[in-house]
């Protein structure tokens with residue numbers, strides 16, 4: 196691979212006798228990986244692929260998964276480069292926490308955080324870029340999250356609305372991406388000797404806002420996919436100097452991870468607590484991860500939490516739907532109608548007035564004239580809900596994702612039912628006698644074949 200001469204010289208100077216192995220790794224194979232979603236069923240097809248565990252993640256495996264496969268579309272697996280899994284593992288939230296993923300699209304770390312929140316607490320996941328937030332929304336939906344709010348705003352706007360609010364904040368920062376050169380050859384063309392410093396400027400701005408949103412005792416996790424000291428050790432050195440209430444926590448390094456390098460910044464030995472991942476030392480791409488605890492004392496003001504927003508007709512239609520589904524209601528969600536769409540907003544979410552919200556919670560469905568039509572998102576989030584379910588075969592699933600109506604061998608109770616395939620919820624169908632009317636979203640329909648949809 197053709198690397199810029201200045202890049203080569205920089206890392207020869209920094210890495211000394213390790214530089215040849217480091218530079219040679221750019222021509223090595225790209226490591227593929229996937230995580231399984233611990234909140235969903237593990238199918239036999241998945242189990243057959245789960246042969247090479249990633250040593251530092253109990254839910255991570257080496258290997259490639261297919262984006263059109265049933266298991267991927269149903270949110271049971273997520274394709275992720277193995278080194279990137281360290282971030283979610285070091286960030287691992289406790290159930291019930293208030294978590295912010297500040298730079299989140301397309302959602303690799305967000306889905307990892309969701310895996311450990313187990314539908315509890317609150318995840319606010321933010322992506323500043325309007326184009327990229329859609330992919331984040333799709334991944335959160337597939338993962339079946341009921342505890343997530345998706346925002347599309349700046350770190351400054353979030354910090355204004357939610358000061359001192361979060362137990363845990365992840366800043367997976369936009370960076371010069373040197374650690375991904377091997378995976379994405381085009382990324383090299385953006386590199387100039389000044390690029391890391393320009394990225395560092397933006398990272399400082401993001402961190403300046405992020406620190407305002409932590410509660411005392413909260414954790415900040417900072418990660419990049421670059422080797423550049425300006426964006427890694429030097430960024431943490433700046434943070435510790437600017438905000439002495441922060442302390443780095445030691446990260447347990449395994450499988451080839453190494454201490455970060457104080458000598459690449461101001462020499463503060465504390466910096467060694469952070470971790471560096473080099474592709475010549477481990478099976479994965481380049482990353483940097485630091486975890487800090489906040490010893491500050493400023494407590495955020497208690498904000499009013501979200502309230503129900505439903506008119507009487509909407510409430511009646513929703514109640515009728517629940518009754519037909521023999522469901523008591525949805526725990527920890529506040530119902531809000533936005534136009535004709537009904538959302539379940541996480542009950543821990545405070546009222547925010549000026550934030551650009553992409554999705555205020557889980558879309559539960561749409562109010563039609565005299566009925567309520569449940570959403571695809573609700574079906575995908577129904578693994579542990581008592582909604583009526585009907586198991587279909589893989590052949591029927593192929594008809595379903597193609598938008599076709601199909602027949603069952605016997606007639607279950609008529610009405611909306613969650614269709615499951617190999618135990619995984621895949622969407623709603625409306626049963627009329629033995630016929631299943633198709634409610635798979637039109638925009639997602641495709642022709643599944645053994646070539647394009649095998650995990």
Ligand SMILES: C[S@@+](CC[C@H](N)C(=O)[O-])C[C@H]1O[C@@H](n2cnc3c(N)ncnc32)[C@H](O)[C@@H]1O
Pocket residue numbers: 297298299300301302303304305322323324327349350367368369370397401
């Ligand atoms: C490394 S990527 C995030 C990857 C993501 N965490 C994942 O695991 O899938 C960094 C993200 O930061 C966003 N970003 C760019 N500038 C930003 C800014 N000034 N503030 C916050 N986020 C920004 C980018 O749009 C990009 O999606």
